[in-house]
Amino acid sequence: MDSQTPRLEIRNLRRSFEGRAVVDDVSLKILPGQVTCLLGPSGCGKSTTLRMIAGVEMQDSGTIHVDGKLICDTVFRVPPERREIGLMFQDFALFPHLSVADNVGYGLTGTKASKRERVEELLRRVDLIRFIDGYPHQLSGGEQQRVALARALAPRPRIMLMDEPFSGLDNRLRDGIRDETLSILKEEDTAVLLVTHEPDEAMRMADEIALMRDGKIVQQGAPYNVYTRPIDRASVSFFSDANVVRADVTGALAHTAFGRFLAPGVPDGTAVDIVFRPQHVRIDFDRAGKGPLPTAADGTPARAVVERARFMGNESLVEFRMDHDGTLVNATVPNVFMPTRGTVMWLTIRRDKCFVFPVDA
Numbered sequence: 001m002d003s004q005t006p007r008l009e010i011r012n013l014r015r016s017f018e019g020r021a022v023v024d025d026v027s028l029k030i031l032p033g034q035v036t037c038l039l040g041p042s043g044c045g046k047s048t049t050l051r052m053i054a055g056v057e058m059q060d061s062g063t064i065h066v067d068g069k070l071i072c073d074t075v076f077r078v079p080p081e082r083r084e085i086g087l088m089f090q091d092f093a094l095f096p097h098l099s100v101a102d103n104v105g106y107g108l109t110g111t112k113a114s115k116r117e118r119v120e121e122l123l124r125r126v127d128l129i130r131f132i133d134g135y136p137h138q139l140s141g142g143e144q145q146r147v148a149l150a151r152a153l154a155p156r157p158r159i160m161l162m163d164e165p166f167s168g169l170d171n172r173l174r175d176g177i178r179d180e181t182l183s184i185l186k187e188e189d190t191a192v193l194l195v196t197h198e199p200d201e202a203m204r205m206a207d208e209i210a211l212m213r214d215g216k217i218v219q220q221g222a223p224y225n226v227y228t229r230p231i232d233r234a235s236v237s238f239f240s241d242a243n244v245v246r247a248d249v250t251g252a253l254a255h256t257a258f259g260r261f262l263a264p265g266v267p268d269g270t271a272v273d274i275v276f277r278p279q280h281v282r283i284d285f286d287r288a289g290k291g292p293l294p295t296a297a298d299g300t301p302a303r304a305v306v307e308r309a310r311f312m313g314n315e316s317l318v319e320f321r322m323d324h325d326g327t328l329v330n331a332t333v334p335n336v337f338m339p340t341r342g343t344v345m346w347l348t349i350r351r352d353k354c355f356v357f358p359v360d361a
């Protein structure tokens, strides 16, 4: 097996319930030590995908390979307990009547001494060795989560499947436990498929994000690429607030109050959405009824009045009503910027940060 053989590879997985395709031709590969996040809104089929890989749900078609070996197609099926896959779910439920040591050692085989050694090693790794003889009810939520991680890792799974594993934790705990979990999984060279509906979590954890919608993976790549090169309007909106300006194309240019935008390859008469994030709106003060001069990088300024401004902690969110058509445009500004309602300002849109998509693309 060469080092580039994926630890996990799923090909063309499909599953329907009551005639509806819930997982619709999903394929992906994960290398050892790599974390892929399956990211998408509630109900898009993430958990069903995970359940098929775990072996607790059968696919209608498609295959699952581990280290290049087929473990499941529609006729052949390695049972869940022989797949060497670790599972960690939000409601991870430790066994309440077992000690921490027995919880962690639950899936281990071998001699008593070797099991104890592995349990101690993992509890040291998650910094909970002092609780080795304690019971789950004596631990905080975050500590229980770390015991669950140790338990899932104990049999050295080749793959770890995690379904919203951190969503039960409060925000302050979550960041620390996420980072800790990630470094342990990397050290163990485990391939991880983590399901989440939170873009922040995926951006923080993933080597690769697989963006899922209506049962399909619509885009896949490194977090930076998925964020900066979204394939459609819905993908932009999934990661952050998005402003949209609709325009018609003539001569491969979309004409708007913010000037012209390149729309290469888009036929004349096609409607496009120009989509841009609030942090990419430039704001200028009104100077005797005028805004700044147009530039190639920012286009033409459009006049707007402040509708509302809110301080959000490390940035301010300003809502503008555009003069030309009465639509709303949101802009974020670092630190405190709280212009009063009715203030006239001029907005420009950074050409290198906006996306032009044919409508309904």
Ligand SMILES: Nc1ncnc2c1ncn2[C@@H]1O[C@H](COP(=O)(O)OP(=O)(O)OP(=O)(O)O)[C@@H](O)[C@H]1O
Pocket: 017, 018, 022, 040, 041, 042, 043, 044, 045, 046, 047, 048, 049, 197
């Ligand atoms: N056993 C089942 N029978 C019928 N429908 C099901 C079954 N399991 C899942 N579904 C449906 O399939 C769709 C996808 O469910 P799934 O749990 O995979 O989504 P998800 O993306 O993980 O959502 P969430 O983030 O809310 O868990 C949902 O509409 C769900 O109701």
